[in-house]
Amino acid sequence: MNEYCVATYRLFDDAASFDKKAEGIALGLTIGSWTDLPEAKKASMEKHLGRVLSVDVHESDEPGKRYADIAIGYPDVNFSHDIAALLVTVFGKLSMDGRIKLIDLSWSTSFQHAFQGPKFGIEGVRSLLSVHDRPLLMSIFKSVIGHDLDGLREQFYQQALGGVDLIKDDEILFENPLTPIQDRVRTCMEAAKQAQEMTGKSLLYATNLTGPVFKLREQALWAIDAGANALLFNVLGYGYDALHELSADPEIAVPILAHPALAGAMYPSIDQGISAKVLLGKLMRLAGADLVLFPSPYGSVTMPKEDNQGIKAACIDDTLPMKSSFPVPSAGIHPALVPVIVEDFGLDVVVNAGGGVHGHPMGTASGGKAFVQAIDAVMQQVPLEEAAKQHPELQVALERWGKK
Amino acid sequence: MNEYCVATYRLFDDAASFDKKAEGIALGLTIGSWTDLPEAKKASMEKHLGRVLSVDVHESDEPGKRYADIAIGYPDVNFSHDIAALLVTVFGKLSMDGRIKLIDLSWSTSFQHAFQGPKFGIEGVRSLLSVHDRPLLMSIFKSVIGHDLDGLREQFYQQALGGVDLIKDDEILFENPLTPIQDRVRTCMEAAKQAQEMTGKSLLYATNLTGPVFKLREQALWAIDAGANALLFNVLGYGYDALHELSADPEIAVPILAHPALAGAMYPSIDQGISAKVLLGKLMRLAGADLVLFPSPYGSVTMPKEDNQGIKAACIDDTLPMKSSFPVPSAGIHPALVPVIVEDFGLDVVVNAGGGVHGHPMGTASGGKAFVQAIDAVMQQVPLEEAAKQHPELQVALERWGKK
Incomplete structure (x- = not known):
């Protein structure tokens, strides 16, 4: 049975002959x-x-122009079961063939069998943190480049004191002499332990895995x-297959947080590239990302809400x-947005903030606390303004960033 | 001394405040x-x-709109010396920040030191073929998927008989049970040897290196x-760093031909993505590509001439x-184009054809011969029409594809 x-x-392009174009793709990208x-x-x-599965022609916003959504089936037997092979097959040459965007991608059962997906996933990450009933809270270092271990430790400790569930490195923190990865991890995990004595909460610290691609596994270990x-x-920066192999490795038994760096080179154009849903949703999950970052629709670096959804x-x-x-x-998140985030994403979401934590007028730890208070309020269905009466950190955050 | x-x-975007935007990038992508x-x-x-090096504001084609070319210097000390780190630094987050395209990229002497560039390069590839004074000729299989070793062998032999210098796999030929890589290489190299007895010419066969990223080195060997x-x-599909590491490996002592598959997801948009020059020129060479394929400006799958240059x-x-x-x-190349290709690219170019070889009315081997004759004519500064009088293959090709 073919899959x-x-x-x-x-x-x-080629508005006059979308059917012919579709047939040309199905043939040209398979047996020629x-x-x-x-x-x-x-x-x-x-x-x-290849098979043309559908051709749906639509009127364009440009007067007199049309565009078409076409679906092509590619026989599994044609390519090996890795994401590079799938992408090169369906959009390798075709990406260079005029005004065309890859808007969706799905795979067969047999292709799926080569992938186990996220090792932890939402439930696994929740179990590691023993938090099952509310959005998680993540914070990002304010600045990392040029700081030494003491500087990083202090930032980390203040974030941890705020009661966040996860802290992530900045994606531009590479292997460097001031904060090499092992020292950075040891220093930050010590700070996490120290903060835990105050907060009673454990946390996950996502350290940035970088370096030459063939050494990534070694570096992760x-x-x-x-x-x-x-x-x-x-x-x-490394291709989905690197994520897949790291995620599938039984020795790398920690959650992996996928950063969207460089994705903006591909998803924003209307008529070129690959949709955000495919790039940052479908393929990240297939390759095994336990958590996926992407630009929120709320801040200055934004992604359209439709892409987010x-x-x-x-x-x-x-x-x-x-x-x-x-x-x-991510990006542009402050405590007053928590109800909106939950409305848009439900409870299975990570509230992730940088400026919204460090920019709190009472300091970084208070910034984290304000978010914790906002999340608690949402869970108890108490309006933030109401909750803020009991919580000075939240009160100050709402004053700083507006009530919505 | 800082580099x-x-x-x-x-x-x-932000036409009113390009200077401020530039300062924001220089700061935001470095120390924050x-x-x-x-x-x-x-x-x-x-x-x-980071340093703002220049801000050049231009009038846009859209009435009343402006755009700006801005150059930012990123201190080497901030990132490790690999291409993933460089790209994530200069265009990781920024790629998602509105209408912005990375149009050029250059690197410091110290960054350069981590890269040896192509192992063979133009001169090295020429030496392997003992051809120093003319454009090289490459041909592409007509179709590969679904063919067995005998089918591939026959196509290969006919191409080799035509006198081409290089033959490349199709980029969508992955590891498969019909033509697994070792069998495929043995079969095709035997066919090459057999053809050499007829033509007296050696050739390079670029077999498609595919599979899981951490096994690429093993697969290459x-x-x-x-x-x-x-x-x-x-x-x-794998990231530049994989090419870099393969190319730098002393045991992988064969030229590497970089395919542009997926590049069209990034370069064609005016206001998003990464320019073709950076993607397929600068970074491919830095990472060690001995040969770089890209869409020619001549055929149906085309790239603007400016990008080609x-x-x-x-x-x-x-x-x-x-x-x-x-x-x-590549793409759309036939023998009548050889003078144009040499005019546009000089002699250090590979004339690469698929349909222009296999579509020759006298067959594949004659298709190759017509190209060889066209290249000889150009080298002797004889007009193709003149040369065609002595060469039936070239004559037929010119009739088939027009005289220019």
């Missing part, structure tokens, strides 16, 4: 030619032939050896036989 | 904040601070062990302390 992976494209084949050969080649209990990874849906789609990925909408 | 890598962006720093700390942080004398690699300039820029990469403009 197919299905790519859906939005085509803006059909009519030239001897009849005897057609029987053996048919299972390699090196970080874990020093006590790292989570990893941050710039997936698009596409990513969220892909992260938690329960028809897939694998664990879910935690959506982490 | 900087320099990224140049084209910005389309400056005015908040204690005076004593500024001294130690200054070497980590496995192919070389079977006799592979060149490799094709889908660089953007940018890639070419980056491939052969002789101010860089490394070997050059062979430019391989």
Whole structure:
């Protein structure tokens, strides 16, 4: 029985002949030619032939122009079961062929079998933190470059004191002499322990996994050896397959947080590139991201809400036989937004803030506390303004960033 | 002495305050904040601070709109010397920050020191083929998926008989049971040898290196062990660093041909993504591509001529302390185009054809011969129409594809 992976494209060129264009793609990206084949050969080649599954033509906003969404099925038998092969097959050459965007991608059961998905997923990350009933809270270092271990430790400690569940490195913190990964992990995990004595809460610290690609596994083990209990990874700098192999490795038994760095080179254009849902949702989860960062629709670095919802849906789609990925909408987050975030994403979301923690007028620890208070209020269905009467940190945050 | 890598962006948003935006990038992507720093700390942080090198504001084609090209210097000391770190630093988060395109990128001497560039380069590839004085000729299989070893062998043999210098796998030929890489290499190299008895010419066969990223080195050695004398690699599916590490490996002593698959997800948009010159020129060469494929400006899958020239300039820029990469403009190439290709690219170019070889009315071998004849004619400064009088293959090709 033949199985197919299905790519859906939005085509803006060749408005007169979308059906023909679709047939050309299905043939050109698989067996190349059909009519030239001897009849005897057609029987053996048919299972390699791409299929046009649908062609939906729409009126464009440009007067007199049309565009089409076309879905093509690619036989599994044509490519190996890795994400590089899938992407090169469905959008390698085609990405360079005019105004065309890859807007959706799904895969067959047999392709799926090569992937186990996230090792922890939403439930696994919740179990590590023993937090099952509310959004998680993550904070980001204010600045990391040029700081030494003492500087990092102090920032980490203040964040941990605020009661956050996760702290992540900045994605631009690479291996460096001031804060090499093992020292950084040891220092920060000590600060976490010290803070835990005050807060009673444990946390995950996602340290940035960087370096030469063939040494990533070794580097991950090196970080874990020093006590790292989570990893941050710039997936698009290394390809999805690197994430997949790290995630599938039984020795790398910590959650991996996928950073979207470089994704903006591909998703924002209307008529080129790859949709945010595919790039940051479907493929991140398939490759094994336990948590996925992406630009929130709330701040200055924003992503359209529709893209956000596409990513969220892909992260938690329960028809897939694998664990879910935690959506982490990021940038521009402050405590007053917590109700909106929960409205948009539900409870299975990580509230992630940088400036919204460190910029708190009472300091970083208070910034974290204000978020904790906001999350508690939302869980108790108490309006933030009401809760703020009992909580000076939240009160000050609402004054600083507005009531909504 | 501080060294900087320099990224140049084209910005389309915030037309009122390009200087401020530039300062925000230089600060935001390095130390994060400056005015908040204690005076004593500024001294130690200054070497980590990004620098605005230039802000050039231009009138846009849209009435009343402007755009700006801004150049930012990023201190080397901030990132490790690998391409993932460089890209994540200069365009990780920034790629998602509105209408912005990375249009140029250059690196410091100290960054350069971590890279040896192409192992063979133009001269090295020429030496392997003992061809020093003319464009090289490459051909591509007509179709590969679904064919067995006999089918591949016959296609390969016909191409080799035509007298081509290089033959490349299709980029969508992955590891598969019909033509596994070692068998494929052995079969094709035997066919090459057999053809050489007829033509007297040796050739390079670039077999497609695919599979899980952490096994690529092993897979490359496995192919070389079977006799592979060149490799094709889908660089953007795996990240530049994978190419760099393969190319730098002394045991992988064969030229690597970089395929541009997926590049179209990033370069074509005016106001998003990464320019073709950076993606397919500068970074491919830095990472060690001996030959670089890209869409020619001549065929159906085309790239603007300006982008082509940018890639070419980056491939052969002789101010860089490394070997050059062979430019391989591809798609839509037929023998009548050879004079144009030489005019556009000079003699250090690979003439690369698929349909222009296999579609020859006298067959594949004649298709190759027509190209060889066209190249000879150009080298002797004989008009193709003139040369065609002595060469039926060229004559038929000119009739088939037009005289120019």
